[in-house]
Amino acid sequence: MPKTAKGKRPVYFDDPQVDKLLGITMALIGEVSVLHERLDTIERLLKNQGILLTEEIEAYKPDNEVTTEREQWRAEYLARVLRVLQEDQYT
Amino acid sequence: MESQFQHAMLPKTTHDEQARQNFVQSMKMHIFKNIAPRNKEIYEKVAKPRFEREHQRSPENRYEIRSAMEKEPHYHWWGAFQRLNQEMMWDSVMISVDRQLPDLIKRAKDQSNQLGTLTLDPDFQLPTHQTAVDIHCMPGGYHSEFTENDLAAGAIYDRGTYVYGIGWLGPHNDDMGLSIVHNYLQTEFPDFQPRKILDLGCAVGHSTLPYVDAYPNAEVYAIDVAAPMLRYAHARAEAMGKRVHFSQQNAEHTKFADGSFDLVVSHILLHEIPLPAIRRVMQECYRLLAPGGMMIHAEAPLYRHMDAYTAFIYDWQTANNNEPFWSAMRDSDLTALATEAGFSSDQVIEKFIPNGAWKEKLTTTHSSQEKESSQRGTWFVLAATK
Numbered sequence: 001m002p003k004t005a006k007g008k009r010p011v012y013f014d015d016p017q018v019d020k021l022l023g024i025t026m027a028l029i030g031e032v033s034v035l036h037e038r039l040d041t042i043e044r045l046l047k048n049q050g051i052l053l054t055e056e057i058e059a060y061k062p063d064n065e066v067t068t069e070r071e072q073w074r075a076e077y078l079a080r081v082l083r084v085l086q087e088d089q090y091t
Numbered sequence: 092m093e094s095q096f097q098h099a100m101l102p103k104t105t106h107d108e109q110a111r112q113n114f115v116q117s118m119k120m121h122i123f124k125n126i127a128p129r130n131k132e133i134y135e136k137v138a139k140p141r142f143e144r145e146h147q148r149s150p151e152n153r154y155e156i157r158s159a160m161e162k163e164p165h166y167h168w169w170g171a172f173q174r175l176n177q178e179m180m181w182d183s184v185m186i187s188v189d190r191q192l193p194d195l196i197k198r199a200k201d202q203s204n205q206l207g208t209l210t211l212d213p214d215f216q217l218p219t220h221q222t223a224v225d226i227h228c229m230p231g232g233y234h235s236e237f238t239e240n241d242l243a244a245g246a247i248y249d250r251g252t253y254v255y256g257i258g259w260l261g262p263h264n265d266d267m268g269l270s271i272v273h274n275y276l277q278t279e280f281p282d283f284q285p286r287k288i289l290d291l292g293c294a295v296g297h298s299t300l301p302y303v304d305a306y307p308n309a310e311v312y313a314i315d316v317a318a319p320m321l322r323y324a325h326a327r328a329e330a331m332g333k334r335v336h337f338s339q340q341n342a343e344h345t346k347f348a349d350g351s352f353d354l355v356v357s358h359i360l361l362h363e364i365p366l367p368a369i370r371r372v373m374q375e376c377y378r379l380l381a382p383g384g385m386m387i388h389a390e391a392p393l394y395r396h397m398d399a400y401t402a403f404i405y406d407w408q409t410a411n412n413n414e415p416f417w418s419a420m421r422d423s424d425l426t427a428l429a430t431e432a433g434f435s436s437d438q439v440i441e442k443f444i445p446n447g448a449w450k451e452k453l454t455t456t457h458s459s460q461e462k463e464s465s466q467r468g469t470w471f472v473l474a475a476t477k
Contacts, residue, residue, distance in 0.1 A: 001189055001243060002231045003182070007224030007413045012171035019171060026175050030114045037110040083182070 245323020
C-alpha cells in the first residue's frame, strides 16, 4: 500500500523543513501516547491480579531472541516516527 | 462513548493500533476545541481590522478572508495540524488493515453471494476526475488495487470513517442514509413504498443499508466506480445480513434501463465530482426514475447557506484535504441543474433535515426535549419527484 496521497501537499510554514519537523514531532507525541496506554493497561492488569512487579522489571535481562525482537520493533518504530522524511513530495 | 459496530468484516485492532487510533481522535478533538477557535478570534481582532485599514471596507467573501488570514501564523499551525491529523488517521488504519488483509480477503470470499450480489466490470474505465488526486488524502485513493481480490480501500474507509468522525455517523457509519429514511422519507412520505432503490456512489454501503431495513420488500441496488470498495461493501452487507445488489458502474451513465427505479439516492457524492458530472448524474437520475419516482441527494450545506467566514473555513478542505470539486459544487445551483435535467421546477425541493437518526434508534424512551438535543444539526438534501 502507498504511504502518500496523490496530490500536492500544501506547505504551512515559511520554511518547509518546519512542516517536516512538526510531522515528526506529532508522530512522536502519538507514539508516546500509544506506549502510555499500553503500560497503563499492563499496570492495571497487574494490580488487579495482586502482582507487584517493580523489582522484577528492574532485574529483567532480555535474552538474544527478545533482543532481536526489540531491535525489529525499534526499526519499525523509527520508520513510523520519521515517516515524513521517506515521502517523495517532501524531498 | 459509543464504539463502531463489530461486523465480521471490520478490521480488528491490536492494542497499539487501537491506541494509535485513539490518539488520532484525541488530537482531532484538541484541534477542534483548543486550536481552531483561535482562528476566529484572530480574524476578528487582527486580520479583519488590518484588512479594513488597508481597503477601507470589510472582507466580502471567503477569498478575501483567506488572503487576510494567510498572514497569521496561527492559521498555518492550525492547517498543519489538521493535515497531519488526516494523514495520521489514514496511517493508523492502514497499518492495521495491511496486517490482516489476506484474512479479510478470505473472509469476504467465504460469505459472498448468500443474500445479495456483486458484479464487477473488468473493463471498467475509472473517470479521470476520480484519479487526479487521492480524495480525502487517503493514500492510493478509493479505487487502487494492489493484490488479487483487493478490498483494502474498503476496509480502510470503513474504519477510517469512524475514526475520522469520532463516531458521529453512528455505530454503523450510516447516519446519512438513516436520517434520510427516518427524518425525511418516513415523516414526509409515509405512504411511499419504493419497489426498486438505487444508491449512487455507495462506497462501502454505509448509507445503503438503512434503505434495506426501511423497505424490506424493495430490491436495493448500489453502484460505485471503485472495485475494492464494492468487494468490501458486498462482504459487509452479507456479514450484516442485508440483501443488496452491488455493481461497478459510473453514476453518470449506468447500464440500468429507463424508468427502472422508484427511488434514487446519493450521500455526499455530489461534492466529489465536477459540475459536468453532476449535470450528467442529474440527467441519469431523471432517466432511471419511473414516473412518480424520487431522487434524493444528501450533502453538507452550500456556500450560500453560510456566512463568508464559515465558507472560508469550509473552503480549507479544497486544497488541504484533496477535495478538488468541493467548492465548485457548494457554489452551484443544484435546483437549476435538476431542472435542466428534466425535473419540473415545482417538483424540486432543497431542504435541511435533522441528522443524528442513529441516536434516536439507540434510545427508545426519551422525552422530545432529549430527542431534540440528541440531534447535532442537519443534512442538506436536494430532492425531486419525476
